Amino acid sequence: MFAPIPLNLPPCSLKLTKGENCTYVYDELRKKKIVLTPEEWVRQHWIHYLYTHKNYPKSLMQTEGGLVLNTLQKRSDLLIYNKAGSKILLAEFKAPTVKISEKTFYQIANYNKVHKIPLLLVSNGIEHYYCTIDFDRKNFTFLEELPNFKSISPSV
Structure with a gap:
């Protein structure tokens, strides 16, 4: 059973309930209880x-969005849309004990080959990385901070 640990994010009040063999967290997006894993702990804090x-x-916001990558069914951790329905942010979360590595960035880059989203977020709850993708120039730029929704979706 996972014992929640402090993250490098502001504290939040998550609805946790104990089961026989595990702890559940109420996911406000999916409107149901989810088994609390280390990765889910990070995702719920980020949401x-x-x-x-x-x-x-x-x-x-959409969690566990499906996609097909090289004929394999995959799931992205979090997708965020603007009010026009365009995807504006793709997030990949790892457990706090998982080091963010080149492999993590390779994973989100592969998912983004399908989604083609201009803003990426990678976090294990301790370390956070944000970058923008310029598809025309085929490059990316790391950001110091994640933009506010209104700054990337000005029509709101």
Whole structure:
């Protein structure tokens, strides 16, 4: 059973319930209890942070979005859309004990070959990385901070 640990994100009140063999967390996006794993702990903190501190509407967030990559069914951890329905942010989360490595960036880059989203977020809850993708120039730029929703979706 996973014992929650402090993350490098503002604290939040998640609804946790104990089961016989595991702990569950209530996912506000999926409107159901999910088994609390280390990666889910990170994802739920990020969801809370994004809507309470960066003004990303919960209604425009999608967890576990499916995609097909080289004929394999994969799931992206978090997708965020703008009000026009375009994908604006793709996030990949890892457990706090998993080091963010080149392999992690390779994973999100492969997912983004399908999604083609201009803003990426990679985090294990301790370390956070943000970058923008310029598809025309075929390059990326790391950002110091994740933009607020209104700054990347000005039509809101």
